[in-house]
Amino acid sequence: MNEQVTVFLQHAFNGISMGAVYALIAAGITLVYGLSRIIHFAVGELVMLGAFIALSVWNWSGEFWLGLAVAVPALALIGLVTERAVFRFTLREPLTGFIVSLGLILILQGTAVEIWSPNPQYSQPPLEGSWDVAGVLLRKQAVVNFAIVVAVLALCYLVLMKTTFGKSLRAVSDDPGAAALMGIPVRTIIMTTFVIGSALAGIAGWMVLTLGLITPFVGAIYVLRGFAVALIGGLGNIQGAALAGIGLGVAESLAAGYVGPGWTDAYVFGAVVLILLWRPTGLAGGSEGAKL
Amino acid sequence: MSALLSTQALSKHFDGVRALGPVDFRVDPGEIVGIIGPNGSGKTTFFNVVTGFMRPTAGRVFWQGADITGVAAHRRARLGLVRTFQEKMVFPGTSVRENAQLALIQRGMRDLSDAAVAPALDYVGLPLRTLDQQAGDLSWGQCRLLGMALGLVLKPRIVLLDEPFAGLNRIAAALVTTMLRRLKHDGIGGVIVEHEMSLLLPLCDRVVVFANGQILAEGASEEILKRDDVRAAYFGVETLARD
Amino acid sequence: MLSRIAPYLGVIALGGFALLLPQAQLSGQVMSLATGAVIYSIAAAGLGFLWGQSGQLTLAHSSVFGIGAYAAAVGAKHFGLDFVTAFPWSIGLSLVAGALIALPSLRTSGHYFVILTFAVGEVITVIEMRLESITGGVNGITALPGAQTLFGLRIGGRTDYYLVVVGFAVVVFLILLALIRSRWGILLRGMRENEDLSRSLGVNVALHRLIAFALAGAVAGLAGHLYMYFVKSIAPESFTSHLSIIFLLVVLLGGKTFLLGPIIGSVVYVFVPEFLGLSPVRSQIAFGVILVIMILLAPGGLMSLPGRAMARLRARKKTA
Numbered sequence: 001m002n003e004q005v006t007v008f009l010q011h012a013f014n015g016i017s018m019g020a021v022y023a024l025i026a027a028g029i030t031l032v033y034g035l036s037r038i039i040h041f042a043v044g045e046l047v048m049l050g051a052f053i054a055l056s057v058w059n060w061s062g063e064f065w066l067g068l069a070v071a072v073p074a075l076a077l078i079g080l081v082t083e084r085a086v087f088r089f090t091l092r093e094p095l096t097g098f099i100v101s102l103g104l105i106l107i108l109q110g111t112a113v114e115i116w117s118p119n120p121q122y123s124q125p126p127l128e129g130s131w132d133v134a135g136v137l138l139r140k141q142a143v144v145n146f147a148i149v150v151a152v153l154a155l156c157y158l159v160l161m162k163t164t165f166g167k168s169l170r171a172v173s174d175d176p177g178a179a180a181l182m183g184i185p186v187r188t189i190i191m192t193t194f195v196i197g198s199a200l201a202g203i204a205g206w207m208v209l210t211l212g213l214i215t216p217f218v219g220a221i222y223v224l225r226g227f228a229v230a231l232i233g234g235l236g237n238i239q240g241a242a243l244a245g246i247g248l249g250v251a252e253s254l255a256a257g258y259v260g261p262g263w264t265d266a267y268v269f270g271a272v273v274l275i276l277l278w279r280p281t282g283l284a285g286g287s288e289g290a291k292l
Numbered sequence: 293m294s295a296l297l298s299t300q301a302l303s304k305h306f307d308g309v310r311a312l313g314p315v316d317f318r319v320d321p322g323e324i325v326g327i328i329g330p331n332g333s334g335k336t337t338f339f340n341v342v343t344g345f346m347r348p349t350a351g352r353v354f355w356q357g358a359d360i361t362g363v364a365a366h367r368r369a370r371l372g373l374v375r376t377f378q379e380k381m382v383f384p385g386t387s388v389r390e391n392a393q394l395a396l397i398q399r400g401m402r403d404l405s406d407a408a409v410a411p412a413l414d415y416v417g418l419p420l421r422t423l424d425q426q427a428g429d430l431s432w433g434q435c436r437l438l439g440m441a442l443g444l445v446l447k448p449r450i451v452l453l454d455e456p457f458a459g460l461n462r463i464a465a466a467l468v469t470t471m472l473r474r475l476k477h478d479g480i481g482g483v484i485v486e487h488e489m490s491l492l493l494p495l496c497d498r499v500v501v502f503a504n505g506q507i508l509a510e511g512a513s514e515e516i517l518k519r520d521d522v523r524a525a526y527f528g529v530e531t532l533a534r535d
Numbered sequence: 536m537l538s539r540i541a542p543y544l545g546v547i548a549l550g551g552f553a554l555l556l557p558q559a560q561l562s563g564q565v566m567s568l569a570t571g572a573v574i575y576s577i578a579a580a581g582l583g584f585l586w587g588q589s590g591q592l593t594l595a596h597s598s599v600f601g602i603g604a605y606a607a608a609v610g611a612k613h614f615g616l617d618f619v620t621a622f623p624w625s626i627g628l629s630l631v632a633g634a635l636i637a638l639p640s641l642r643t644s645g646h647y648f649v650i651l652t653f654a655v656g657e658v659i660t661v662i663e664m665r666l667e668s669i670t671g672g673v674n675g676i677t678a679l680p681g682a683q684t685l686f687g688l689r690i691g692g693r694t695d696y697y698l699v700v701v702g703f704a705v706v707v708f709l710i711l712l713a714l715i716r717s718r719w720g721i722l723l724r725g726m727r728e729n730e731d732l733s734r735s736l737g738v739n740v741a742l743h744r745l746i747a748f749a750l751a752g753a754v755a756g757l758a759g760h761l762y763m764y765f766v767k768s769i770a771p772e773s774f775t776s777h778l779s780i781i782f783l784l785v786v787l788l789g790g791k792t793f794l795l796g797p798i799i800g801s802v803v804y805v806f807v808p809e810f811l812g813l814s815p816v817r818s819q820i821a822f823g824v825i826l827v828i829m830i831l832l833a834p835g836g837l838m839s840l841p842g843r844a845m846a847r848l849r850a851r852k853k854t855a
Contacts, residue, residue, distance in 0.1 A: 086831065094646075096830050099830045100827050100831070103825075103826035107827070111820060220777075228650075235646075263665055273658070276647060
């Protein structure tokens with residue numbers, strides 16, 4: 001195959017595997033926002049906690065996959081606790097929920113520094129090596145990550161579309177008042193989305209760990225990408241989030257590969273700003289941002 | 293006589309679905325026109341497009357013969373085209389005094405003292421003792437009156453009132469009626485969207501019936517209700533359709 | 536008449552008290568903390584004005600603060616500007632930046648806008664890191680301006696510089712106070728309370744919002760300038776969104792609708808961890824907790840508490 005095509009495909013693959021992580025985070029953001037109208041800005045810190053918890057469990061047990069198995073329920077628990085302790089009191093005033101999440105950033109990040117020190121931690125996932133497909137190197141771990149994301153998002157989609165729970169959830173998203181009148185336990189459903197959204201961040205955290213390097217400050221990287229994806233996909237729209245996540249990952253990877261990595265963030269976020277100015281409710285369409 | 297405000301084939305689509313139009317509409321100076329029609333018939337969209345709060349998909353809006361289709365909402369207000377809102381009628385978090393002062397500032401008044409504020413409240417029959425209250429703490433009816441007072445301070449040529457009687461008890465409704473008669477007396481034109489026809493019809497020179505985003509009929513108040521198509525559209529659909 | 540000038544006298548009295556503070560023979564460390572607190576309160580006052588009066592929240596405020604600081608530092612290092620001659624640059628650039636950040640608010644609102652300001656802040660941080668030839672990249676700039684005096688006060692002197700900073704703070708707070716009580720203040724609060732109604736009354740919402748953002752930007756830039764001449768060494772990581780959250784906390788602590796709220800907020804923010812001997816990380820956690828508690832239980836801030844307590848007492852008397 002033409003070398004240029006190979007290089008391009010390599011960048012695209014790298015982008016897709018990274019974008020899958022963004023899609024996962026964005027799906028959680030979209031779910032939580034869709035139901036509670038709360039911008040949960042501490043989601044980056046949830047990803048970071050997922051990564052550190054997975055790392056600690058892995059270091060302690062020597063079992064790589066046990067990290068994932070523990071990180072997900074641990075993050076679900078954090079989601080439950082934060083919803084019960086604070087977010088449920090902010091449902092009437094979403095801006096309050098947003099500010100609460102800013103407070104959580106300080107708390108979670110500080111706690112992570114206390115426990116794990118501010119220093120970067122490296123990890124070398126046991127699943128090493130790559131498959132060579134026509135000259136394009138598919139990192140095994142990245143392929144596994146992608147498969148997990150596809151499976152998880154497909155599961156989310158099926159639950160949302162096919163189950164009674166999913167129907168209730170969509171009903172609450174459309175019109176909480178009407179849903180309550182139909183006997184749907186609105187508050188419980190909202191709580192559940194916080195749990196699910198945090199658990200998704202936990203999976204994403206474990207994947208971030210497989211990428212190599214983590215610090216307690218990586219949250220900011222992922223929160224902005226997560227929200228950029230959720231916004232472009234249209235808040236409240238899971239399929240949109242999946243597509244936009246892959247799109248952002250690929251765009252980033254191509255920008256880094258062809259223009260140089262240093263300015264990637266500036267290009268990507270500049271593009272995000274422009275896209276949102278052009279289509280304020282996202283490319284795929286979504287709900288209007290509520291007034292602050 | 294040239295129209296004060298008129299529209300030409302005005303229409304508005306949302307995601308390809310037509311919500312309004314094409315509508316040709318005119319109001320002459322000092323005329324009071326009522327707009328009736330079932331919910332979802334495009335009345336509020338019509339208001340939004342005419343006042344510049346939404347861009348029309350097609351068509352034109354004219355002010356005294358000049359095309360103002362592309363003119364920003366706040367500039368239309370300065371021309372003398374003022375509207376009120378159905379629900380968010382006032383500035384809830386500031387005092388009644390400051391609500392009125394804002395309107396006085398927009399009128400270009402230098403004097404913002406209580407003596408300058410008083411006439412505005414008097415005009416709509418709002419008691420002066422409410423000056424220090426937060427506007428958001430007023431009763432629904434008082435909010436409505438204050439909202440109208442704010443618009444009228446600007447000395448508009450025409451006011452567009454979005455359901456001025458909605459949610460009011462009989463006493464408050466009587467106050468609003470008095471105020472609207474006063475408008476007429478002072479030569480201020482009006483376009484009033486309203487469901488409460490017993491209150492609306494006596495106030496209007498002319499009534500326009502909207503259905504499915506278009507003008508179904510128009511005519512003098514006393515004649516319009518006799519028409520069968522109006523009765524069918526209004527009373528037949530009203531009970532079924534919902535916003 | 537008295538009620539009209541009382542707030543101004545209050546600001547001047549508070550400033551006078553702050554100017555007398557060095558007479559108490561405080562340690563150098565306390566004076567440094569106090570200087571920092573006053574600088575923070577100026578920056579936060581810009582955000583407080585924007586948020587409290589016009590109802591607009593931005594997470595790029597720290598970046599604009601950083602632009603003021605960078606302008607001062609680059610001016611000193613590369614262009615031979617000093618404390619006074621760099622001012623037009625630091626204030627001018629941050630004013631423009633503030634207005635640019637406001638531009639998206641003309642198209643979007645609510646959540647979309649707040650997240651956009653966050654993105655813009657990140658872009659500014661990347662630019663600071665990558666324009667290495669000017670900004671020094673990740674390592675930042677260390678600028679050691681020569682000895683200079685302002686009204687006989689040494690810019691480099693610890694106590695002298697504290698007095699300079701307090702002087703600027705008094706001027707800024709007096710200007711903000713005058714604006715809050717002006718006709719323009721009434722228009723801004725109207726936009727905060729009901730944007731559509733403002734427009735229907737002929738208010739050019741976009742223009743006034745742009746001006747409010749530019750003003751907040753200029754105030755942040757002024758504070759950034761003072762900050763740079765205080766710490767003399769800056770880096771991109773000092774101005775990330777983390778600092779914006781701190782400004783937000785400072786505004787919220789004191790109370791966003793109170794002019795002097797940011798002073799209370801920044802004094803608490805700077806001095807409390809010091810008195811309690813908290814490490815920076817622990818105080819970060821503590822302030823996160825405080826932020827959550829404040830927004831849930833006292834969203835009006837500390838300064839609203841006396842008023843609320845009075846109202847509750849009065850209500851109790853009525854029922855009794």
